[in-house]
Amino acid sequence: MRAKDGAKRAPTESDVARLAGVSQSAVSRAYTPGASVAESTREKILKAARELGYHPNMMARTLATNRSNIVALAISYLDNPFYAQVVRELSEKLRETGRHILLFTTSPDGKADPALEDVLSYKVDALILTATTASHELAVQCQAAGVPIVQINRESKLPGISIVRGPNELAATKIAEFLHAGGHLRYAFIGGTVESGTSKVRENAFVGRLRELGVKDVLVAHGDYTFEGAAIVTRQLLSMAEPPDAIFCASDYMAFATLDVAKREFNLKVPDDLSVIGFDNVPAASRFAWDLTTYSQPAGLLVDAAIDIIDSMIARPGRRAQRREVQGELILRGSAKRPPASA
């Protein structure tokens, strides 16, 4: 059909075989680790391949082996530096094993994206979701197809979906204690989306611990994990008759919005008038301009765990979904009042 679209047909194993004076299968074996080829012929083949500029056709290989060396990554909030970091770490670590990322940016409205169905078409080796959740249907289909699914930073009750999460409860608890020890009067929590399980878990731990400490009502708002969303609810909170003097944001990115609004629009001094604590410890949090107190959630560890899970599930298909939690720590900076004792 396509004789010449102006482009020469790429050389194939047969071409290499012809030049090297061997069979096509010999060439194939030369590229298959552990296959039976004499060292001398392999060299002969590789030489011929180099001469022709041959590169194995991954699509054909995938068709034959059912393994693509492609991992699908679904992500919603690429503007949040934390997730940019996740992408980067994941890409670099997968590359070490010759794998690549097929990117699916999903709309941040929480709903599972229909375009995600494409993962089944591309025969990806695994599907990693960060800050998104898979639909029930997709989960079932992937499980049937033997494609492991790992969700980073989102909960899910769906069958066969592995979870990697940060230290949600512990962090929220410690932050509650830290703020309380700092002698604040009125507390607020700015979560992500209403549906986000992760956000809910942090909220419950934060509010719960504060209640134990005698704080009756804690303000709760949702910034939808976006800068603009967080800015809006911050504006609302700070406009109240009795505005909060301590805000815990479910992500650094939203905490930046809170700081921005507080300083720019309300002319507040941080941390004198208002303490703000974030979550993630993204690099920007340490900038002088932000100086954000936060709880670290190492992207590298999350990614390591995710890769570990998919590898183990690929090695032993049919294995049960796993659940991992990585550790972090409270990072003390200048955006939150410190307790008198620790001063």
Added chain:
Amino acid sequence: MRAKDGAKRAPTESDVARLAGVSQSAVSRAYTPGASVAESTREKILKAARELGYHPNMMARTLATNRSNIVALAISYLDNPFYAQVVRELSEKLRETGRHILLFTTSPDGKADPALEDVLSYKVDALILTATTASHELAVQCQAAGVPIVQINRESKLPGISIVRGPNELAATKIAEFLHAGGHLRYAFIGGTVESGTSKVRENAFVGRLRELGVKDVLVAHGDYTFEGAAIVTRQLLSMAEPPDAIFCASDYMAFATLDVAKREFNLKVPDDLSVIGFDNVPAASRFAWDLTTYSQPAGLLVDAAIDIIDSMIARPGRRAQRREVQGELILRGSAKRPPASA
């Protein structure tokens, strides 16, 4: 071979054909836009497909058609929010035409990454490079294979490589004039890497215009497009006997580093003691905490141009490489002293 890895074999067109009582080719045609199928049979087929949970196998389709609907994206500085934005825009716009991104994060050391050779294996429809350059060998091979290459924001003299760039000369010229009108005494330019053509172009325009305006020597340093790199050279610049009072950074991201060091370590007032101007106008530049004067370079427009180019080259193979420049404008904020007149 693989009888059951614990995973059922995914349904194929033949399975659908059997259930629908037609031939495999009929099923194929049902999924091919513009193919000859009766509407009644198509519906019958789609129904059967739905029933089986059939999804076309893109790898097989690619093998047969030599089109994968995959665009390779090579990127170095994912931590720079500007490029995160590029990735996001590109992903969303490609999705509109059913295409996806295969991600290649390359090491930021300027050298073309050997892992990029994989693009030839994956039979991608095009290759887009942002803030990286393709090796000569890769350029030749891609051209031979009919794979269009577009570089966003990097120059290249290689054959067959299209370029999409921001308003480098104009921006640098205007920034020079703006700073000069602001009555500064000592100017510095913090570029990216030494090899970066983009950086060099901006440097030349900036230094050249200042020279025209009577400024003899302009300090030139290289921050390697990284936050840390820019922080280091800023430290050096500000430690000089006669430190600059006006710095133009080749990216907002580096400008943040400059601001960070200036305020935190040198306790400088911006813009009274030091004016800083960036390039890109990333969202963070408008934050109160940064309030960065900069020159906009709309990621969306760059991406639009890139997609436009690859589409036109796919439509008419063998077409010559193209070169586009998108427009931007000087964004006045608080990080640089304004000329008296415009106050």
Added chain:
DNA sequence: TGAAATATTGCATGCGTATGCAAGGCAGCG
């Protein structure tokens, strides 16, 4: 040196889809 064990090779086929070609079906027309 000869036979058995092993390493290497080629042959043939399958992976799932697209498409040229020819055959069959149908409507329109005279």
Added chain:
DNA sequence: CGCTGCCTTGCATACGCATGCAATATTTCA
């Protein structure tokens, strides 16, 4: 009613690689 032409459909084959199996070459061991 018969013929022409278009619309549908199926058949057969190609796409590039992997692999089981059988054939052959090489080594090992007695």
